[in-house]
Amino acid sequence: MPDEPLRSEALRSPAGTHDVLWPESARWEWIVGDFAKRASLYGYRLLVTPVIEDARLFARGFGETSDVVGKEMYTFEDRGGRPLALRPEGTAPVVRSYIQHRPVLPWKVWYLTPAFRYERPQAGRYRQHHQIGVEALGVDSPLLDAEVIELAMSTVRAAGLTNTELLINSMGCKECRPAYESALSQYLAARQGGLCAYHHEHWKEVPLRVLDCKTEECRGATMDAPRIADHLCSDCRESFDTVLGDLDALGISYTTDYRLVRGFDYYTRTTFEIVSHSLDAAQNAIGGGGRYNGLVEALSGPPTPGMGFGIGMERLLVACDAEGCLPVPDPSVDVYVADLGQAGTSTLIHDLRNAGYSVERSYEDRSLKAQLRSAGRMGARIALIIGQREAAAGEVLLKPLALDDDQVVVARDVIVHVAGKWVERCRRHLAAGRVAERSR
Numbered sequence: 001m002p003d004e005p006l007r008s009e010a011l012r013s014p015a016g017t018h019d020v021l022w023p024e025s026a027r028w029e030w031i032v033g034d035f036a037k038r039a040s041l042y043g044y045r046l047l048v049t050p051v052i053e054d055a056r057l058f059a060r061g062f063g064e065t066s067d068v069v070g071k072e073m074y075t076f077e078d079r080g081g082r083p084l085a086l087r088p089e090g091t092a093p094v095v096r097s098y099i100q101h102r103p104v105l106p107w108k109v110w111y112l113t114p115a116f117r118y119e120r121p122q123a124g125r126y127r128q129h130h131q132i133g134v135e136a137l138g139v140d141s142p143l144l145d146a147e148v149i150e151l152a153m154s155t156v157r158a159a160g161l162t163n164t165e166l167l168i169n170s171m172g173c174k175e176c177r178p179a180y181e182s183a184l185s186q187y188l189a190a191r192q193g194g195l196c197a198y199h200h201e202h203w204k205e206v207p208l209r210v211l212d213c214k215t216e217e218c219r220g221a222t223m224d225a226p227r228i229a230d231h232l233c234s235d236c237r238e239s240f241d242t243v244l245g246d247l248d249a250l251g252i253s254y255t256t257d258y259r260l261v262r263g264f265d266y267y268t269r270t271t272f273e274i275v276s277h278s279l280d281a282a283q284n285a286i287g288g289g290g291r292y293n294g295l296v297e298a299l300s301g302p303p304t305p306g307m308g309f310g311i312g313m314e315r316l317l318v319a320c321d322a323e324g325c326l327p328v329p330d331p332s333v334d335v336y337v338a339d340l341g342q343a344g345t346s347t348l349i350h351d352l353r354n355a356g357y358s359v360e361r362s363y364e365d366r367s368l369k370a371q372l373r374s375a376g377r378m379g380a381r382i383a384l385i386i387g388q389r390e391a392a393a394g395e396v397l398l399k400p401l402a403l404d405d406d407q408v409v410v411a412r413d414v415i416v417h418v419a420g421k422w423v424e425r426c427r428r429h430l431a432a433g434r435v436a437e438r439s440r
């Protein structure tokens, strides 16, 4: 059936996925560029790992009872019968890569990755979302925890967000968590009747997750539940106090939240989430992370502590929309070159681009007037016009479109230099206008 037209659903991005078109993609560029620079200041280097991994990596890493493994993973067998999964997050692949390559510790990496989870699509919740994040392996220090949180917070602040809250908790460690879990289980067993329908049946699987349940029933029933902060061993207590003390010193405010247990079993000690109060409570986490000191070992690597976070690109951007920050960067082109198809135009355009200016032109045979209309529509800062007269005289007519100044005739051999000066003048003028507008 090669000629049968495709049905309409085949021509739409699959449910829960989306295309990122310009100008939205311009904001992505800005965020990723800013994050790459920021992460490198903290010593993180880019790591790129495959989108597919052995499915057993995630089952082992997150715990079989986690929602991601139980309900949300995209798993399949490839043609060779291998069990694969589309990565649902970025941490386990980093740990796998560490175990495979054994780089020198501490190993600090950052990433931009798509993540796939079969969830019910809704505002801010996708089946393919994207995360920027970092992982630091080989350092078990609360000073690193505070620094990682600082990096996450500064990323969110750089986008202009202010209506956010940093929630923080400690999950304890393998020494103190079991006693806490049994105190929580005793408490829940006595209140099973008050839990939501799902947790009424399933609370025993991971009692901690009941604390995280958003239903009114579970929230009410766990109001007076034992809190992990009261059950930490002295090492975990000391570590948590140091994290909080360092955040205080860095001027980062936070709220300790005993309900913050997060969805993966790998967390130990510090966990955190950055929530936006401008978003609907069901999807208000912009980013989250924490320490995972047992994960490398759980994945059959040598005991190695780890700490990191992931920030959801889509969530970050909807929060920006809600707060009216991070506007689309100015898309205007610097120079529009209008000509009559003369031979030297491509070289001129090449020289301008090489000098760092964005340039547009017409690729078709159009009148100079029509080309100048396009220049106006594109918001070009200046136009360079090469008509018959200019071509014959070895000159270019420079028209500053962003300023009221008159057009000037410029010799062809100095045009790149002169055009650059005019572009800079226009940029300064436009920037001053934007500042004046903001202060009005």
Ligand code: HAM
Residues within 6 Å of the ligand: 088, 089, 090, 091, 117, 119, 124, 125, 126, 127, 128, 129, 130, 131, 133, 134, 135, 263, 285, 286, 287, 288, 289, 290, 291, 307, 308, 309, 310, 311, 312, 313, 314, 315, 316
């Ligand atoms: P996570 O909390 O599952 O953590 O995801 C991190 C962020 O990704 C969330 O805060 C949210 O902004 C975004 N996100 C998650 N699921 C979706 C979705 N379905 N649609 C849109 N955005 C979503 C992790 O993934 C951990 N690996 C973070 C980490 C790194 N922990 C230690 N290191």
